[in-house]
Amino acid sequence: MTGPASRSGGRLEVVAPDGVGEVRQGDDLAALVREHCDLADGDVVAVTSKVVSKAEGRARTGEREDALAGETARVVARRGPTTIVRTRHGLTLAAAGIDSSNVEPGTHLLLPADPDGSARAVREALAADGGPNVAVLVTDTAGRAWRTGQTDIAVGAAGLVVAESYAGRSDAHGNPLVVTEPAVADELAGAAELVTGKLGRRPFAVLRGRPDLVLPRGEHGPGAAALLRPEGADLFGYGAREAVLRALLGQGQHVFGAPASTEELAAALREVIPTTDVDVDGDEVRMGVNAPFDEDVWTADVLAFAFGWELDVELLDNDSVADLRFRRTTP
Structure with missing residues (x-):
């Protein structure tokens, strides 16, 4: 999806509030965001997939491997104890993104069943009754091929331009830009993780400074699913x-x-x-x-x-x- 050609300045502010507490099944995420975050039109709200899964009842007990088959569309690669799979969402993740951290022992969390749908629900709830027009990201941690370490990516999105296409534009030297297409949703997710952290119990972040990426009210956009390469289009479909x-x-x-x-x-x-x-x-x-x-x-x-x-x-x-x-x- 193509965003506006200009942006509002060169400053991005990212804030993750403390004090949210433990999120449990049935909790109202939008209400928690309103309670702990200062929101304005044009903000992007990042919510970790972990708390979305908790609120939506995606916790399971038992061994993580027992849940892996149900979340797997196909196995991409295996190396020792690590299994990389393509999930039924279309994501390629280690262990299908099933998470056993920051939960009770013997419990693990599946990814949200519909991360884009979860983002839309939170966005609509935040905008209700005259609330601000914000975009919402659902974020999760993923590894990268050929690079050590992990970073957060957008697994769900609503109201956001998820990728900026520079095709047809030229750089400062007049060189045409043909394939440049920053995945801004993933970039924002990574920025959010810098302040939410892994152990800080800060599941929400507000990113301010890119209102040009936020879509008008009622327009949710294609979601993070638009960033997934379709089956067969990936040059590295298998290990x-x-x-x-x-x-x-x-x-x-x-x-x-x-x-x-x-x-x-x-x-x-x-x-x-x-x-x-x-x-x-x-x-x-x-x-x-x-x-x-x-x-x-x-x-x-x-x-x-x-x-x-x-x-x-x-x-x-x-x-x-x-x-x-x-x-x-x-x-």
Whole structure:
């Protein structure tokens, strides 16, 4: 979603109040925010997913691993005791974001069932009876690929421009900006975590200074779900080991993304099976393999799968030659 081209100054103020106390099932989060936070039009209110889950009755008892299957759409990667999964929300998180900290021993919290819906409910309640027009974020902690440590991200949002598109603009040197699109919802969530902390028992933060990102009353926007890459559009849909396993098993076609071009597939075939000729004719890729060809056919089949294509095999000349034809699949 594209926000306004200008912003109101270069100052961001973030405040997290003390004294909120323990949040329990059934508590009115909007009432707690009003009680402890000084709000004005254009503010962004960040609420940790932990207290949203507590208020919405998402606490469970027993072992965390027992709840993991129900929150998992598919496993992305496993390393020792760590399991990275894509949740049914579309988030990719360790242990599906199930949290066992700051709760009674033997208890864990599932993520809110509908984080964007939770954000909308709090925003509407805060705006009721002439309340201020604010945006609401539901935040959670996540790791990052290729980087150590965690930061908070937006798992739910309402009334906020969640990403600013700079496409079509130019920098100070006149260079066109083509793909620049800051995920401002995540940036605000990270800023909020700097003041809420992990042990400070401060579940709310108010961010002031970016009213240009706050949508008009009644417009909730696409929510944090707009920041999720759809299944198959992520370049790293599986961990490295898991991607090899899926290719060998021929499972999970969609997670490899859109089918590769004919040139990409042909180049891969030439690199991996260099003893054969590969022909490209329009949208068709063909190659012939002389007997014994079992290993080459198997290798070509795995490559076809990984590149989003399917392999058809026709035996010729009394089974002494295999004619391999490749066609694109539909993710």
